[in-house]
Amino acid sequence: MNLVHQISILTCFIFAILLFAGLVYTCIVFYTENEKRASFRALLLAVFIPPIYLVTWHYNWEIVAFILTADLIITSILFLIPFGRKANITDDFPKNQIDERNIMFARNELKEGTERFDEYYSKNPDKLILDNEFRKEPGLTAEKSIFYNELAYKAANASFFTVEQFHQSVDGEINQSRSNISNHELSDFIKDWSKKLGALNVGIAELKDYHFYSHKGRGKEYGNPIESKHTHSIAFTVEMSEEMVAAAPQSSIVMESAQQYLEAGRIAIQLAQFLRSLGFSARAHIDGNYQVICPLVARDAGLGEIGRMGLLMTPNEGPRVRLGVVTTEFKLKPDNRIKDNAMLDFCLQCKKCAEVCPSKSISFEAPKLVNGIKRWQINSESCFTYWCKAGTDCGRCMACCPYSHPDNLLHNFIRFGIKKSALFRMLAVHLDDFFYGRKPKSAKLPDWIPENDKVPK
Ligand code: SF4
Ligand code: SF4
Structure with missing residues (x-):
């Protein structure tokens, strides 16, 4: 087995572990934020995606390992390197005062x-x-x-x-x-x-x-x-x-x-x-x-x-x-x-x-x-x-605004990607829809606020 294949196979193993840990962490964070749908979806991803990498590593599938590793490297580059179109902000200001x-x-x-x-x-x-x-x-x-x-x-x-x-x-x-x-x-x-x-x-x-x-x-x-x-x-x-x-x-x-x-x-x-x-x-x-x-x-x-x-x-x-x-x-x-x-x-x-x-x-x-x-x-x-x-x-x-999510490691990681790369911004819109829904339901009122039990007739 040449060096590239050895690295690909090893990368699959390391990535399977990291991905699993990351998705379980995501699942826990969503759960603590009371986002049940998002938490369940992160759990599903944790169960189904890391095993693909793990199986590849276990059975030594060289070509698959190579493709998965290349995909991983390209995705990381797109995420980390400033890339793509940005809205153009000019120094314009309102012409007239508002009454x-x-x-x-x-x-x-x-x-x-x-x-x-x-x-x-x-x-x-x-x-x-x-x-x-x-x-x-x-x-x-x-x-x-x-x-x-x-x-x-x-x-x-x-x-x-x-x-x-x-x-x-x-x-x-x-x-x-x-x-x-x-x-x-x-x-x-x-x-x-x-x-x-x-x-x-x-x-x-x-x-x-x-x-x-x-x-x-x-x-x-x-x-x-x-x-x-x-x-x-x-x-x-x-x-x-x-x-x-x-x-x-x-x-x-x-x-x-x-x-x-x-x-x-x-x-x-x-x-x-x-x-x-x-x-x-x-x-x-x-x-x-x-x-x-x-x-x-x-x-x-x-x-x-x-x-x-x-x-x-x-x-x-x-x-x-x-x-x-x-x-x-x-x-x-x-x-x-x-x-x-x-x-x-x-x-x-x-x-x-x-x-x-x-x-x-x-x-x-x-x-x-x-x-x-x-x-x-x-x-x-x-x-x-x-x-x-x-x-x-x-x-x-x-x-419902994706920017309103709490200020923590998980959401700040996404905000970092949004800031860096136009491709990541496209992905982030779809990720937010996948986890929370395109039209998320309103959460329940906090437990200590009684429901609307006194609606006037
Ligand atoms: S109606 Fe509600 S959702 Fe629509 S702009 Fe006003 S505050 Fe925002
Ligand atoms: S378009 Fe999206 S990011 Fe922008 S304000 Fe609306 S919900 Fe927030």
């Missing part, structure tokens, strides 16, 4: 019979027909909505109520005695401290006009133009629990969203207060009280890219995060945007969020030019109408 009065949350706050309502719809008659659709539905966390769950909805509302208490503290008095700390020192301290406070990732961006809404659309300052002297921002993410998101669009998703808005709000308030105590003007941007468009600020602070579902996609938790932002006059040390072409290329192929969206609000098509940026734009009216029907903020797209 907060046009976003769905602002339109939802308009009450029929009020001056504000009449004024808005006389200027935007096309939106009245669209908005009448969501007004026919029960509404967010409302009785008679599809996923009404008394305890979960009241818990979510308690969290939203608590965030609202923070609104009065987004801004405040500035210490007249100004610290002379350097921007490097303060930037590093803020990043480390934010993580200590519970942030997952933190970045700093220099602010541009397009980061700010043109006008306030919510609260007492409705209709006021936004004028800010702040030049820099701290953007951070907080993680949403995988277990709570997996049951989307059932009630756990709105509980978790509310809770993480509260966490993000708390951290932002602390950071803004801290900066003011050092003598620098600073403002927290929290749920229901924003001056900036958080996903755009977070993108430019290097925290991720904006994917097909229109949310910020972070490298390790995908869209399964909430965002917080603090703006300040202090010239912090800015980070660079990531420009993750591989992530956007994966989005081009994956389309899973579009498949599972119950209101068909996510496009299957390639990104289009919107306000100066090539991007995907969801149909926010039909999405919000579904929220008002469901009673939750849905989150099916977030729950």
Whole structure:
């Protein structure tokens, strides 16, 4: 037997052992993540694939061993070597500022019979027909909505109520005695401290006009133009629990969203207060009280890219995060945007969020030019109408996104492959479908949340 055959035969043996160990590990990880289908499929692969290599080794089938080994080497090369097409990200940015009065949350706050309502719809008659659709539905966390769950909805509302208490503290008095700390020192301290406070990732961006809404659309300052002297921002993410998101669009998703808005709000308030105590003007941007468009600020602070579902996609938790932002006059040390072409290329192929969206609000098509940026734009009216029907903020797209899988060795290995190779990205889309299903079922609510046993008649 020549050397090549000896190596092929030996490789088959080693690979059989490694493959078996890898698939059993995969099976266990899926099982601990409560992904029964994926776990069963990994077990089937562990039972059927490694024996092919083992039998080849045992019976010394030289040609088969050679083919299997060559296949293994080629696959590894394709996985490890940067290879193939990537989506092209340019430095484009929105041409016009967005008016907060046009976003769905602002339109939802308009009450029929009020001056504000009449004024808005006389200027935007096309939106009245669209908005009448969501007004026919029960509404967010409302009785008679599809996923009404008394305890979960009241818990979510308690969290939203608590965030609202923070609104009065987004801004405040500035210490007249100004610290002379350097921007490097303060930037590093803020990043480390934010993580200590519970942030997952933190970045700093220099602010541009397009980061700010043109006008306030919510609260007492409705209709006021936004004028800010702040030049820099701290953007951070907080993680949403995988277990709570997996049951989307059932009630756990709105509980978790509310809770993480509260966490993000708390951290932002602390950071803004801290900066003011050092003598620098600073403002927290929290749920229901924003001056900036958080996903755009977070993108430019290097925290991720904006994917097909229109949310910020972070490298390790995908869209399964909430965002917080603090703006300040202090010239912090800015980070660079990531420009993750591989992530956007994966989005081009994956389309899973579009498949599972119950209101068909996510496009299957390639990104289009919107306000100066090539991007995907969801149909926010039909999405919000579904929220008002469901009673939750849905989150099916977030729950099913392959990037939302937990941040652990198994999923990070897949993310590594996605980043490296276009061929691996194609394979990863099919792998995700194979293990989880093209349209995965919603997980059950966590055991401690009672099922919908109090649906109002
Ligand atoms: S589900 Fe797929 S297409 Fe949708 S955002 Fe996630 S990666 Fe992109
Ligand atoms: S939140 Fe739900 S309705 Fe809205 S885009 Fe995502 S999946 Fe569709």
